[in-house]
Amino acid sequence: MLKRIWFIFIRDIRINLREFMTIYMLVIPLILAVGINFLTPSINDTSVNLALVEGENREQVRYFDDFAHIELMVGKQEVEQRVGARDDVIGVLSSGDSYYILTQGNEPQSVVEYAKLLNVLYESDVQLEDARSEIVEFGRTVPPVKKMLVNILLLLITMLAGMLISINILEEKVDQTVAAINVTPTSRRAFIMGKGFTGIVVAIVSSITVIFITGFYSVNLGQAALVVLSVTMISLIIGFLQGLNSDDFMEAAGSVKLLFLPMAGSIAGYEFVKGNWQIFFYWSPFYWAYRANDMILSQSGTWLQLVLYVGIIAVICAIIYALLAPRIAKGLQ
Amino acid sequence: MKLWSSFKKELILASRGFYFYVELGFAIVLMLVVLLAIPENFRTRTVEYLHLDLPSQGQELFIDALLEEDPGSSPETVELEAGGNIYEARLIQTEEQEIYLLDSEEAVRELADSERNPGIVVTLDSQNRLFYRYYLQGYESARLKNLLSIVFNESSEVLQQRLEQQEVRALTTGFEPLSDRENTLPPIVAFSGSLMGMFVMAAYIFLDKKEGVIEAYAVTSSSIGIYILSKVFVLLLTTLISGLIIIMPVMGFTINYGLVILLLLATGFFASVVGLLVASFHDNMTKAFGVIYLLFFILMVPGIAYFIPGWDPFWVRLIPTYPILQAFREIILPAGDISYPLYTSAGFLAAGAALFVLTDIRFKRTLRV
Numbered sequence: 001m002l003k004r005i006w007f008i009f010i011r012d013i014r015i016n017l018r019e020f021m022t023i024y025m026l027v028i029p030l031i032l033a034v035g036i037n038f039l040t041p042s043i044n045d046t047s048v049n050l051a052l053v054e055g056e057n058r059e060q061v062r063y064f065d066d067f068a069h070i071e072l073m074v075g076k077q078e079v080e081q082r083v084g085a086r087d088d089v090i091g092v093l094s095s096g097d098s099y100y101i102l103t104q105g106n107e108p109q110s111v112v113e114y115a116k117l118l119n120v121l122y123e124s125d126v127q128l129e130d131a132r133s134e135i136v137e138f139g140r141t142v143p144p145v146k147k148m149l150v151n152i153l154l155l156l157i158t159m160l161a162g163m164l165i166s167i168n169i170l171e172e173k174v175d176q177t178v179a180a181i182n183v184t185p186t187s188r189r190a191f192i193m194g195k196g197f198t199g200i201v202v203a204i205v206s207s208i209t210v211i212f213i214t215g216f217y218s219v220n221l222g223q224a225a226l227v228v229l230s231v232t233m234i235s236l237i238i239g240f241l242q243g244l245n246s247d248d249f250m251e252a253a254g255s256v257k258l259l260f261l262p263m264a265g266s267i268a269g270y271e272f273v274k275g276n277w278q279i280f281f282y283w284s285p286f287y288w289a290y291r292a293n294d295m296i297l298s299q300s301g302t303w304l305q306l307v308l309y310v311g312i313i314a315v316i317c318a319i320i321y322a323l324l325a326p327r328i329a330k331g332l333q
Numbered sequence: 334m335k336l337w338s339s340f341k342k343e344l345i346l347a348s349r350g351f352y353f354y355v356e357l358g359f360a361i362v363l364m365l366v367v368l369l370a371i372p373e374n375f376r377t378r379t380v381e382y383l384h385l386d387l388p389s390q391g392q393e394l395f396i397d398a399l400l401e402e403d404p405g406s407s408p409e410t411v412e413l414e415a416g417g418n419i420y421e422a423r424l425i426q427t428e429e430q431e432i433y434l435l436d437s438e439e440a441v442r443e444l445a446d447s448e449r450n451p452g453i454v455v456t457l458d459s460q461n462r463l464f465y466r467y468y469l470q471g472y473e474s475a476r477l478k479n480l481l482s483i484v485f486n487e488s489s490e491v492l493q494q495r496l497e498q499q500e501v502r503a504l505t506t507g508f509e510p511l512s513d514r515e516n517t518l519p520p521i522v523a524f525s526g527s528l529m530g531m532f533v534m535a536a537y538i539f540l541d542k543k544e545g546v547i548e549a550y551a552v553t554s555s556s557i558g559i560y561i562l563s564k565v566f567v568l569l570l571t572t573l574i575s576g577l578i579i580i581m582p583v584m585g586f587t588i589n590y591g592l593v594i595l596l597l598l599a600t601g602f603f604a605s606v607v608g609l610l611v612a613s614f615h616d617n618m619t620k621a622f623g624v625i626y627l628l629f630f631i632l633m634v635p636g637i638a639y640f641i642p643g644w645d646p647f648w649v650r651l652i653p654t655y656p657i658l659q660a661f662r663e664i665i666l667p668a669g670d671i672s673y674p675l676y677t678s679a680g681f682l683a684a685g686a687a688l689f690v691l692t693d694i695r696f697k698r699t700l701r702v
Contacts, residue, residue, distance in 0.1 A: 046644040087645035105503035120495045131482035137471040
């Protein structure tokens with residue numbers, strides 16, 4: 001049986017490679033990983049955007065440039081127009097000997113307060129050279145926003161691998177190849193398992209490559225592979241369920257939409273819900289996967305913790321499988 | 334007339350299918366999540382570890398200043414664990430911060446390192462002036478570090494006085510911000526409703542291709558254009574109903590529903606035509622899915638910009654989801670700009686119509702018997 005599953009997997013890979021689909025599914029997460037590398041420095045450097053009149057006060061421009069993003073306009077009217085645009089840009093304009101802050105009126109209070117503080121510090125002649133402070137750093141270079149985006153991407157990869165499995169199975173069902181398997185020595189179960197391997201390989205290879213591309217070189221790859229494998233179990237169940245129990249693509253599309261909710265909810269729960277309230281997300285394998293990934297990417301956990309998280313994912317997956325096994329068996333008939 | 338009867342037929346078929354009810358059920362779940370799980374306003378506090386290496390009188394003055402928001406209250410004693418050690422701390426909670434007052438610099442350093450929150454040690458320099466030592470992670474931006482370096486150079490009283498005197502002029506007044514719950518509506522409606530149309534439309538087409546419906550159309554007097562359009566209309570109806578299910582219980586009757594409907598239809602039309610166009614280039618769902626997958630990620634980027642004030646680069650504004658999110662936001666804002674959703678709807682209708690012509694040409698070539 002294992003030999004046949006392997007044969008189907010290899011055949012699937014060959015077919016998918018011929019159609020560039022597997023390569024495509026492997027390449028897309030990598031493009032997204034590069035996208036994360038490109039996005040995060042700019043997000044991390046987010047500060048207040050200030051609009052000033054060009055040539056009016058060069059010293060002030062130089063001063064503000066150390067603390068905020070500066071846009072220079074040719075005149076007062078242009079500054080007003082820029083401030084009136086859709087994004088949050090604050091104007092700093094002269095009025096007699098002093099400067100006033102020009103807002104559109106709909107900016108968050110924190111943005112306005114930051115701009116006020118900068119102008120007060122400038123007018124008080126507080127210079128960086130006079131700083132009465134010292135900054136000690138722990139040498140971490142990966143900002144939390146990047147860790148969060150990479151973690152979300154890792155979950156999406158496994159989820160989409162599940163979708164790839166389901167679409168693969170569905171196409172075989174629609175083409176009635178599954179029925180044709182009955183007249184071959186290969187069982188339908190082996191056939192379906194073989195098809196599932198493509199998704200698993202896509203998930204594991206993509207996840208490990210994403211971790212490298214996004215610069216998490218020093219994470220424990222053994223831990224990462226373990227989490228990816230456990231999350232792939234979720235993908236596998238999702239893929240089989242969707243593929244075997246959907247009669248057409250519309251049903252599969254509907255199931256995909258339903259599955260995005262627990263995944264998005266688990267991420268939001270972990271990131272935004274504090275303290276004991278997180279207990280409400282313990283039922284979700286996505287929650288534990290996200291938590292385990294977060295621990296690995298932050299390099300802050302132990303093997304014992306990781307085994308616990310992976311164990312919980314395995315138990316939840318086993319319960320889901322046990323509950324849905326009759327439906328999977330029915331789908332195989 | 335043909336379009337109407339084709340639309341009715343598609344609607345009856347859709348109402349017998351699983352997807353139609355998933356869409357409505359999903360909208361109800363989202364509405365319940367927005368109403369019950371998302372608070373009216375998030376109350377997030379930043380955590381800081383502080384050690385005051387000052388004479389006792391200086392410490393008292395410092396703590397009094399921190400407790401200014403809640404005079405008369407006293408810090409609560411708590412225990413914190415880091416690096417296998419237990420540290421006793423006094424917790425001071427303000428509207429925006431949780432400040433843990435610790436007895437040693439080592440405790441601040443240990444906690445800042447393990448919990449990844451900033452730590453501050455306040456001491457005196459050789460001239461008996463306050464000197465601040467910050468423990469930061471290292472990924473903070475240079476601009477933020479610059480500000481931290483000098484922000485306490487002036488005494489807090491002087492700084493506060495000058496901040497109060499700082500003149501602020503606003504171009505418009507009377508702006509009422511959205512609550513955090515209301516603020517989540519535009520991305521939810523845009524991503525769940527309007528944009529899922531891309532994926533669903535492609536699925537619709539491949540389903541009909543496999544079932545031979547397309548071939549059957551070749552022997553009828555109806556055109557491919559009418560067939561596609563009737564599919565789009567069914568999807569638009571589903572998007573409209575699900576969008577309203579999410580928006581109405583949260584916003585009540587305080588917003589202009591004419592604009593909501595217009596924007597939902599225009600953006601849904603655009604997304605479904607994009608889905609059709611992608612489907613026209615591929616012969617199976619797997620391949621089309623690959624392209625939609627990438628498109629979906631690109632379209633999600635303005636969602637990040639939506640939640641981060643100040644991060645709004647020019648290229649993000651060029652992605653179609655940016656104006657969709659902004660237009661939904663303008664509609665639900667108490668004094669929102671009506672013209673923006675109108676222009677956005679017109680733009681998406683025009684772009685959708687142009688793409689539809691292109692898609693029609695593509696399908697006439699590719700959907701053959």
